[in-house]
Amino acid sequence: MDINKINETIQMISEEHFDIRTVTMGISLLDCIGGDGQRTAEKVHRKIVDKAGKLVETAQQLERDFGVPIVNKRISVTPVSLLAGNTDYDGLIKIARALDQAAADVGVDFLGGYSALIQKGSTPTEKMLIDSLPEVLSTTKLLMSSINIASTKAGINLNAVGKTGRTIKRISEVDPLGNAKLVVFANAVEDNPFMAGAFHGVSEDDAVINVGVSGPGVVKRALETVRDRSIDVVAEKIKTTAFKITRIGQLIGGLTAKKLGLPFGIVDLSLAPTPARGDSVAEVLEEIGLEQVGTHGTTAALMLLNDAIKKGGVMASQRVGGLSGAFIPVSEDAGMIDATVAGTLSISKLEAMTSVCSVGLDMIAIPGNTPASTISAMIADEAAIGVQNNKTTAVRVIPVPGKSVGDSIDFGGLLGRAPIMPVIEKSSTAFINRGGHIPAPIHSFKN
Amino acid sequence: MKRAVVTVIGNDRPGIIAGVSKTLADNQANILDVAQTLMDKIFTMSMLIDITEIDAKFSNLQVELTKVGQKLGVSIQIQREEIFNSMSKI
Numbered sequence: 001m002d003i004n005k006i007n008e009t010i011q012m013i014s015e016e017h018f019d020i021r022t023v024t025m026g027i028s029l030l031d032c033i034g035g036d037g038q039r040t041a042e043k044v045h046r047k048i049v050d051k052a053g054k055l056v057e058t059a060q061q062l063e064r065d066f067g068v069p070i071v072n073k074r075i076s077v078t079p080v081s082l083l084a085g086n087t088d089y090d091g092l093i094k095i096a097r098a099l100d101q102a103a104a105d106v107g108v109d110f111l112g113g114y115s116a117l118i119q120k121g122s123t124p125t126e127k128m129l130i131d132s133l134p135e136v137l138s139t140t141k142l143l144m145s146s147i148n149i150a151s152t153k154a155g156i157n158l159n160a161v162g163k164t165g166r167t168i169k170r171i172s173e174v175d176p177l178g179n180a181k182l183v184v185f186a187n188a189v190e191d192n193p194f195m196a197g198a199f200h201g202v203s204e205d206d207a208v209i210n211v212g213v214s215g216p217g218v219v220k221r222a223l224e225t226v227r228d229r230s231i232d233v234v235a236e237k238i239k240t241t242a243f244k245i246t247r248i249g250q251l252i253g254g255l256t257a258k259k260l261g262l263p264f265g266i267v268d269l270s271l272a273p274t275p276a277r278g279d280s281v282a283e284v285l286e287e288i289g290l291e292q293v294g295t296h297g298t299t300a301a302l303m304l305l306n307d308a309i310k311k312g313g314v315m316a317s318q319r320v321g322g323l324s325g326a327f328i329p330v331s332e333d334a335g336m337i338d339a340t341v342a343g344t345l346s347i348s349k350l351e352a353m354t355s356v357c358s359v360g361l362d363m364i365a366i367p368g369n370t371p372a373s374t375i376s377a378m379i380a381d382e383a384a385i386g387v388q389n390n391k392t393t394a395v396r397v398i399p400v401p402g403k404s405v406g407d408s409i410d411f412g413g414l415l416g417r418a419p420i421m422p423v424i425e426k427s428s429t430a431f432i433n434r435g436g437h438i439p440a441p442i443h444s445f446k447n
Numbered sequence: 448m449k450r451a452v453v454t455v456i457g458n459d460r461p462g463i464i465a466g467v468s469k470t471l472a473d474n475q476a477n478i479l480d481v482a483q484t485l486m487d488k489i490f491t492m493s494m495l496i497d498i499t500e501i502d503a504k505f506s507n508l509q510v511e512l513t514k515v516g517q518k519l520g521v522s523i524q525i526q527r528e529e530i531f532n533s534m535s536k537i
Binding site for chain 2: 244247250315
């Protein structure tokens with residue numbers, strides 16, 4: 001074995017913040033549907049504890065075996081709206097509590113799947129689920145929620161977009177942190193291991209292990225060795241680094257699945273930052289040659305980064321899925337926070353960036369007096385980018401009551417700290433209030 | 448055969464190799480290969496060891512090596528071999 005290779009691996013882990021961001025167990029709860037909410041809740045709890053009881057212990061053993069930190073252990077479940085078709089509001093709350101309790105009992109960091117897929121239309125249950133979000137997200141700890149309001153095949157459900165914007169406002173009135181646990185998607189994927197948007201799609205196995213890798217620090221350090229070289233060299237360097245990062249994800253995911261006797265699903269080839277210095281996607285972009293993220297050239301640099309990660313990662317893993325790309329959550333990335341405070345990074349620029357990377361307007365705090373229709377219009381814009389470009393996009397914005405531009409809000413832990421970003425104050429209300437459906441784009445008719 | 452890699456990094460002083468080797472011997476871990484050098488006065492050593500016999504007690508060995516490292520003032524890590532192979536080989 002080559003001693004340089006050993007040193008390289010050790011250095012990546014100890015100095016460059018390389019880690020597995022998450023090992024996520026997807027669990028189908030379709031066999032837990034009972035006659036009412038209470039019975040469904042009981043079955044849901046039992047199945048999760050049964051399937052995921054050893055998840056945390058197994059992942060911790062692998063952390064020790066290989067010396068690689070696995071930052072989060074998570075669970076994703078079948079979208080809850082599909083379990084609650086015959087359930088009233090109280091029953092739905094019981095299911096939400098049971099999920100939260102099950103997550104706490106097995107010791108995972110988060111559980112995702114309090115979700116509704118309403119890109120085309122919505123059932124009374126799905127409407128009820130969205131109405132329950134202010135209560136559910138403020139009274140549960142580990143439960144994460146997502147709503148899919150658009151897809152390339154179905155177009156954009158503008159009614160749902162309007163309702164979701166109003167709901168985000170209501171959530172913030174109870175507790176702004178609730179909105180850090182809710183993501184609004186276009187083209188949501190069924191095997192995403194990342195939060196808040198993870199859910200276990202109906203086409204998946206009964207239970208499966210998915211893995212999300214991280215490591216912007218490793219990429220940045222690698223790029224430091226090719227300063228002043230051509231951009232081709234940068235692309236190559238990112239590719240080879242992404243390969244190495246992803247191989248470890250593949251190894252750990254495969255072994256977790258094997259030890260738990262489950263199929264191994266996918267590796268999500270992502271570059272996910274944390275609020276720690278040196279673990280930032282913004283810093284990678286700056287290393288490519290931008291004085292600060294958000295300036296002209298950011299979109300091009302991000303496009304190269306996102307593409308090179310995929311090219312390196314695809315070769316390194318058996319099956320690729322999830323969101324797979326660079327993440328740009330503002331509050332979770334020290335470099336993004338700096339650029340926002342300095343006024344270099346705006347929501348408009350972030351929107352442009354989301355057209356070339358995964359996922360979207362993520363972890364952005366906005367003034368508390370932002371109208372619901374403006375939030376809806378931000379969601380509609382992101383959905384349009386996703387629908388038209390055949391990719392996943394998402395919105396996770398947090399209106400913070402009583403705060404305005406210049407203030408900031410601290411979410412703690414991996415969620416970080418967000419400076420309040422300015423939004424354009426001209427109204428989008430008449431547009432959103434039209435309701436209805438934005439048709440699917442012409443290129444979605446492929447049959 | 449199950450193998451692991453032990454890496455030791457720290458300021459040079461007498462007894463590092465002795466301390467690490469004794470811990471491995473006491474735990475029935477056979478040393479297969481050793482590479483040791485001083486990089487800019489920093490002691491660095493990588494060892495390939497056979498852990499087939501003690502696979503189940505891997506965590507114990509890890510804890511003991513960490514303790515020895517603290518006593519000697521060096522950082523000792525032990526990781527299963529697969530991680531190095533999977534990262535550098537197809």
